[in-house]
Amino acid sequence: MRILLTGKNGQLGRCFQDVLTETNHELFAYGSTELNIADASLVAAVVQQVNPDIIVNAAAYTAVDKAETDSENAYLVNATGPELLAKQAAALNIPLIHVSTDYVFDGEAIMPYLPSDKTNPQGVYGASKLAGERAAIAACDKYIILRTSWVFSEYGNNFVKTMVRLAKERDALSVVADQYGCPTYAGDLAKAILHICEQHEQDKPLAWGTYHYCGDTPTSWHGFARAIFAKAELSGVIAKRPQLKAISSDQYPTPAKRPEYSIMSTESLSIIGVSPSDWLSVLNKSLINQ
Ligand SMILES: NC(=O)c1ccc[n+]([C@@H]2O[C@H](COP(=O)([O-])OP(=O)(O)OC[C@H]3O[C@@H](n4cnc5c(N)ncnc54)[C@H](OP(=O)(O)O)[C@@H]3O)[C@@H](O)[C@H]2O)c1
Known part of the structure; x- marks a missing residue:
């Protein structure tokens, strides 16, 4: 299968x-310098040249606080980008896997929260992703839209890496305890997306729609930090x-402003044959190379 990422x-x-x-799929992967997803003619040219069987959009403007004063760019990447990719997907009659x-x-x-619950974003980032x-x-x-939350991995910047770095620098830390959500390991989300791609490849019927993909154990940022420190200490x-x-x-x-409660129900994931992220079990993985 030809996958455009x-x-x-x-x-x-x-x-x-x-x-x-670990697969035989042909991957055509692009960063922002090769494929700015907000550039209509570039998106059209790349998609037509690659002629993929499926498009996976992992690109986003994710600087939540910066978006408040940079809304034009947030909307370009988070709203115009998916729109352009979706138009190309429609033109080729192929699916778009998009992440929100x-x-x-x-x-x-x-x-x-159920996928069908009323949306009401509190900031520019959330509003641009909803758009x-x-x-x-x-x-x-x-299309399959997977709304995810509190993403961490061994790559890039994320809460796990920040906590580990601060734990090395300080004896005491204060962490917000009144915001609740579901941590998600990006590797689990990646596997879920691959599984969706492969179902499409095998011509299995897919229920197009919006789903929640996140961790199976809700916590607060404070609880998340506690779990990170426990694992980090245990693994040295x-x-x-x-x-x-x-x-x-x-x-x-x-x-x-962050939502106080952003726990999402993952029940409907079974419809597309994937399981929520077992983030507690995989926490060790993103602690490697700290
Ligand atoms: N991180 C979280 O906690 C979190 C929470 C909820 C939802 N999500 C969603 O999950 C998805 C994946 O997030 P992530 O954590 O993997 O994000 P990330 O690490 O911030 O990566 C986003 C990537 O988007 C690329 N990008 C930015 N502007 C672009 C443009 N104009 N054209 C093409 N690419 C562009 C960047 O590419 P370059 O590096 O090449 O510039 C960057 O590598 C996103 O849809 C995000 O909104 C994330």
């Missing part, structure tokens, strides 16, 4: 390339756990 240098992009090495975020929700829920979902849905029929990545203090979101102001 955008965002090859990101966490998900790199994990997807890793899982592809828990930040499309406002965090006011008291039960895990991308809608644009992709409007432009093509064959850090010599000693720092003292961990629970603070409220008010004590850690950020330019973009």
Whole structure:
């Protein structure tokens, strides 16, 4: 199968390339310098030249706080980009696998969010990702949108790496304890995407639509940090756990408001034959090479 991947240098992009090495699929992977997904003529030229069987969009503007003052670029990458890819997918009659975020929700829920629940993004990043979902849905029929959350991996910048670095530098750390969500290992998400691609290759019927792909064990940032320190100490990545203090979101102001509750229900994933991320089991992997 010929797979076109955008965002090859990101966490998900790199994990997807890793899982592809164990397969015989032909991968055509692009970073932002080779394929700016907001450039209509470039997107059309690359897609037509590659003539893929499926497109996987792992590219995104992910700087949540910076997006508040850089909304034009956030919308170009997160809304125009998926729209252009979806239009090309429709033209070739092939599927688009697109990745979105828990930040499309406002965090006011008291039960895990279902894919059909009302969206109400609180910041530019979430709003631009929601615009991308809608644009992709409007432009093509064959799409799988996977909303994910709290992504970590052995690559790039993420919460796990930040916590490990800070644990090496400090004896005590304060971490927000009143925001709840589901950590997701990018390698698990990559495997899920590959599984979806292979179902399409085997002509198995796929229920096109929007799904939630995230970890199976919800926690707070504070709980996530505690789990990271426990694993890091056990595997010898850090010599000693720092003292961990629970603070409220008010004590850690950020330019973009984060949803207090962004736990997503992954129940409908069984429809597309994939399981949620077992993030606790894989935590060790992203601690390697710290
Ligand atoms: N990280 C999280 O916690 C999180 C949470 C919820 C949802 N998500 C979603 O999950 C997906 C994967 O996230 P990630 O953590 O892998 O992101 P990431 O590590 O920030 O990678 C994003 C990649 O997008 C590429 N990119 C940026 N602008 C581009 C453009 N105009 N054209 C083409 N590529 C462009 C960048 O490429 P270059 O490096 O080549 O410049 C970058 O490598 C995204 O859709 C994101 O919104 C992430």
